[in-house]
Amino acid sequence: MTSSAAPAIPGHPFFAYRDGQLFAGDVSVAQLAAQYGTPLFVYSQAAMRHALDGYRRGFAGHQVKIHYAVKANSNLAILQFFAREGCGFDIVSLGELQRVLAAGARPEDVVFSGVGKTRHEMRVALTHGIGCFNVESVPELHVLNQVAGELGVQAPISLRVNPDVDPQTHPYISTGLKGNKFGISHQDAVATFALAASLPHLRVRGIDSHIGSQITTEAPFLDALDRLLDIVEQVEAAGIPIHHIDCGGGLGIHYSDQLPPATETLWQKMFAKAQARGFADRAFMVEPGRSLVGNAGICLTEVLYLKPGEEKNFCIVDAAMNDLPRPAMYEAFHAIVPVQQASEADATAAVVYDVVGPVCESGDWLGRDRALHVAPGDWLAVCSAGAYCMSMASQYNTRPKATEILVDGSTAHCIRQRDDFAALVAGEILL
Ligand SMILES: Cc1ncc(COP(=O)(O)O)c(C=O)c1O
Numbered sequence: 001m002t003s004s005a006a007p008a009i010p011g012h013p014f015f016a017y018r019d020g021q022l023f024a025g026d027v028s029v030a031q032l033a034a035q036y037g038t039p040l041f042v043y044s045q046a047a048m049r050h051a052l053d054g055y056r057r058g059f060a061g062h063q064v065k066i067h068y069a070v071k072a073n074s075n076l077a078i079l080q081f082f083a084r085e086g087c088g089f090d091i092v093s094l095g096e097l098q099r100v101l102a103a104g105a106r107p108e109d110v111v112f113s114g115v116g117k118t119r120h121e122m123r124v125a126l127t128h129g130i131g132c133f134n135v136e137s138v139p140e141l142h143v144l145n146q147v148a149g150e151l152g153v154q155a156p157i158s159l160r161v162n163p164d165v166d167p168q169t170h171p172y173i174s175t176g177l178k179g180n181k182f183g184i185s186h187q188d189a190v191a192t193f194a195l196a197a198s199l200p201h202l203r204v205r206g207i208d209s210h211i212g213s214q215i216t217t218e219a220p221f222l223d224a225l226d227r228l229l230d231i232v233e234q235v236e237a238a239g240i241p242i243h244h245i246d247c248g249g250g251l252g253i254h255y256s257d258q259l260p261p262a263t264e265t266l267w268q269k270m271f272a273k274a275q276a277r278g279f280a281d282r283a284f285m286v287e288p289g290r291s292l293v294g295n296a297g298i299c300l301t302e303v304l305y306l307k308p309g310e311e312k313n314f315c316i317v318d319a320a321m322n323d324l325p326r327p328a329m330y331e332a333f334h335a336i337v338p339v340q341q342a343s344e345a346d347a348t349a350a351v352v353y354d355v356v357g358p359v360c361e362s363g364d365w366l367g368r369d370r371a372l373h374v375a376p377g378d379w380l381a382v383c384s385a386g387a388y389c390m391s392m393a394s395q396y397n398t399r400p401k402a403t404e405i406l407v408d409g410s411t412a413h414c415i416r417q418r419d420d421f422a423a424l425v426a427g428e429i430l431l
């Protein structure tokens with residue numbers, strides 16, 4: 001961690017100012033911006049390990065496997081870090097399978113989630129011998145049974161149950177309500193387990209649920225666990241053993257004023273509940289994404305122009321909605337801080353800006369109404385950019401996807417180079 005004297009960015013203990021300059025660990029981020037150009041994602045390996053340790057402390061004395069949710073940040077070096085730390089992976093596509101295998105994961109440490117797995121995806125995943133399919137509907141059960149039969153294997157499965165618990169998060173990232181497309185309704189769960197157990201090419205292994213993302217209170221997790229355990233009791237009473245209980249991901253991070261529960265405390269409470277209900281000795285799984293990487297990353301961007309307006313002042317930067325789509329998609333708040341802090345006298349002369357990118361859409365904003373003391377050529381850091389930023393980035397406006405850096409102590413590794421022109425037009429065919 002950075003020295004205690006260094007004021008860290010709120011929620012980001014591994015990104016802190018020293019003498020007014022922002023550092024990632026022991027690396028000056030201004031130096032990285034100068035060397036690699038912007039937009040530039042900078043991740044801290046120490047921050048990812050710190051986040052993992054929160055889970056590990058919460059799991060102490062219990063049998064829990066962490067399956068990192070690849071969709072949060074799928075850079076190969078990040079996946080390699082989690083594989084080396086002993087994590088498995090939660091994937092939702094063959095592309096993600098390819099990534100985790102390339103990063104060194106063992107196929108048996110992979111669980112495959114998602115409502116729309118194709119036969120081809122099932123075939124490839126079965127051929128690799130993945131650990132579990134998290135099945136989300138009765139038709140998917142039948143198709144998987146058929147595909148496994150054709151390959152002469154038994155598919156290991158878990159049923160994703162929709163517990164109808166309100167995670168109190170943004171509606172686009174709420175997944176555990178009965179109006180959502182995800183999982184099997186909790187009323188149908190017991191009958192669906194009986195069906196799964198009767199199909200010859202399926203092997204029932206577990207139960208799972210994932211109720212949403214960026215959840216900042218404990219109650220939805222505890223309520224969902226209660227519902228899962230109710231179902232496990234009934235399913236086992238019907239003679240179907242449940243090997244593992246997968247509680248999904250969803251724990252929120254610091255973006256602005258949210259105070260998500262500490263991972264360790266949440267999991268101590270989860271296990272107190274499991275203990276009280278006689279399930280503490282079971283194999284548990286989790287599928288966290290955002291809480292492992294979200295506050296481990298920032299996105300550096302250069303101020304291009306300051307444009308005063310009649311109603312608004314605009315700070316036009318070189319990062320855009322294609323690099324960091326969360327504000328445009330969810331009106332999400334990301335703190336934006338200077339790479340070099342203004343002096344106290346300058347800070348009082350801050351101007352309120354909308355921070356916007358070069359893409360041709362009014363929805364292309366990164367922050368609204370931000371008080372900044374900036375000039376063209378300055379660098380800004382968009383915070384909490386480790387999760388669902390680069391993994392949702394696009395090449396819209398034929399903009400290259402950004403460079404990514406992973407900082408480990410005093411070493412900065414380039415883990416992705418900015419797309420070059422050839423990559424921007426690759427795969428397209430002139431007639
Ligand atoms: C099935 C599943 N598991 C895990 C995750 C990871 O969620 P989070 O990044 O909120 O931890 C998601 C995404 O919400 C998901 O859909």
Ligand SMILES: N[C@@H](CCCC[NH3+])C(=O)O
Nearest residue numbers: 071173213214326387388
């Ligand atoms: N993309 C969302 C999270 C989706 C979670 C996936 N089920 C976000 O940026 O917050």
